[in-house]
Amino acid sequence: MRWIQLDRAKREPARQGCGALLVALALVWAMPASADTAAPASIKYPVAPEGAHAGKDVAQPIEFPHDIHTAVNKINCLYCHTYARRSKVAGIPPTSKCMGCHSVIATDKPRIKQLTEYWEKKQPVPWKKVHDVPDFVHFTHEKHLKKFIFDNDELVQNLSVDTVAPVCAACHGDLRTMTVAKKIKPMTMGWCVSCHEKNGGPGDCWACHK
Amino acid sequence: MSLENLTQDWSRYRNGIEEGGFHNYEHRWGMAIDLNACIGCNACSTACYAENNLAVVGKERFSKGHYMHWMRIERYWDEDQAKAEFPDQGANFLPMLCQQCGAAPCEPVCPVAATYHTPDGLNAQVYNRCIGSRYCSNNCPYRVRYFNFWSYPESAWPAPLNLQLNPDITVRDKGVMEKCTFCVQRIRVAKDTAKMENRKIKDGEFTTACAQACPTSAIHFGDLMDAESAVTKLWAKHQVKRHDDEGLPVSTQHKQNPALRGYRVLEELNTDPSVMYLERVREELA
Structure with a gap:
């Protein structure tokens, strides 16, 4: 049964790490809200495609406040939408990720009580999809993030929600100013192509049409 | 996107060999199919149905020519066979799929440029652009373009069979042309993975x-621009050359040495196919 001991030995530091993270997050929570959401001026960002879209309000099962998480508490977009950097889809975090913090933070708030209810019933929160590209489109988050975040050395050195958010905002709008997400960019073919032309993306039909 | 950009891109890939063609491919996906190894089992065709969301149309529509098999096994008999005791026996098999021609006859006839040449040397079909004129199909010497005369999804995949559909490729509907893509969704994944890992x-x-499913490994697939790939070596071994390789004139395309088995179907049409077949070696009956 040696492998169990090994396993336990491996896990122990991780548990401590988790605790440290919780403490750190609690500290962040206690810090005064900062209005400063600007990224350092020296970081070069891609030319974002122009165009606006008046998306409908999508009613979510829990009114998730993006602004409190990102603008106030400075949690990186990629902390929750962690699949964005390694898969086609950005993904919705599992409820366990929410509960990682919210088993101790703000447990008295009505929205967190709602969340805890789902957690205790062992049911996923039925979040609604806001940004959806048609089925005939091949789009990968990972390649876009590689180009615009991880291949941008200066950005990587200053990795924080305020440096990452402007990249995400090119397609999703600035979530630091929204509560629940809303589609405010057109996400049409012409709009995608205009960005590909400005930033050197492929112009081949089959790069996106599948 | 400016119209100018589009037309420039297209004209670049659409040039025939007479105009110099397009010699600057990023990849040129190609195949070598060994007819010595092919046993005509149709596993390739079945695999293609599963991979590419091909609709099963049913006997009646099939008999009218409304079939959708991107990969089919053609059967040929020797003339003497008709007189034999079992005339159905002894067929010669030829797996026929889109030849991804370098100078494709289907491309210039499309009125809406729904079919075009990609930098990977593939004949792409963009379903969203296609208006169903069927010019391309009529101009294809290999008869490997298939038209959706009906809307098949509901009859071919009644729930819950729709769950077996491959999400990486569009489910086509009535009125569009479709054809073999050399499994472009797999190419795309491989290219994405390579790019993420900063490698070739x-x-x-x-x-x-089809190549994956072939039980006798008759189908070889690879990049003809990669000098080290197995397919390139097979092509070189059998002295079959692409048009963009050394800009060959048409006359040298025909097989010079009868001992070499490699050939391309209907090569005299100057379509520069990306699929090379290796002739079946047969006993010569006196």
């Missing part, structure tokens, strides 16, 4: 569904 695509890293 390795030979044999991925293959098409």
